[in-house]
Amino acid sequence: MPRLARLGFDDIVLNSCITSVNVNEIVALAGKARDWGVNICYSAYSPKRTGDRSYCLTSAEQLRALNEGLDMIEMMRDETNWIVNSSSTLLATRRYFADGGAPGCRAGLRFLVVRADGRLQPCSMQDRQFPLEKREDMIRQFTAQNECGECYVSIRSYLDKSFTQLLGENVAGFLSLDAHRPR
Secondary structure, eight states: OHHHHTTTOOOOEEEEEEOTTTGGGHHHHHHHHHHHTOEEEEEEOOTTTTOOGGGSOOSHHHHHHHHHHHHHHHHHOOTTOOBOSOHHHHHHHHHHHHHTOOOOOOBTTTBOEEOTTSOEESOTTSOOOBOGGGHHHHHHHTGGGOOOOOOBOHHHHHHTSOHHHHHHHHTGGGGSSSOOOOO
């Protein structure tokens, strides 16, 4: 990773799925990403795909470790945005774990996966796929009936934000008069 980062591109992002096993390491993971000169993005573990609830954060000790770790990560931020998640996304990640879910998913409406074979998958956590020419079926059979609240992966975090919030969090910095400095 460090050798790739030294090539000068700012497009390497480590994705860390926060689990009960690694919650005490999220700050160290951010530090390693910074040392390597790459970015880091956090997602919340969801048992939706695997059915394994043992990786969920459920105890008060795990939630305390999460909150302390995310507090430290917020303090590590700088102008380079090497921590990809916005503060609002990390706040929503805290809520997801504290509440045991995040109702109101809009997968298939505001976001979907286009697979390599061209099929549409409205949710990356569910293996429901539709041919492109059947997108109306996808909307009727999945999107209109989607009531899932079982994940808060980084993709989901963008679904929950309004256009103006996304604009403010992702574009405003590019419009500033300050020059963007590489790390």
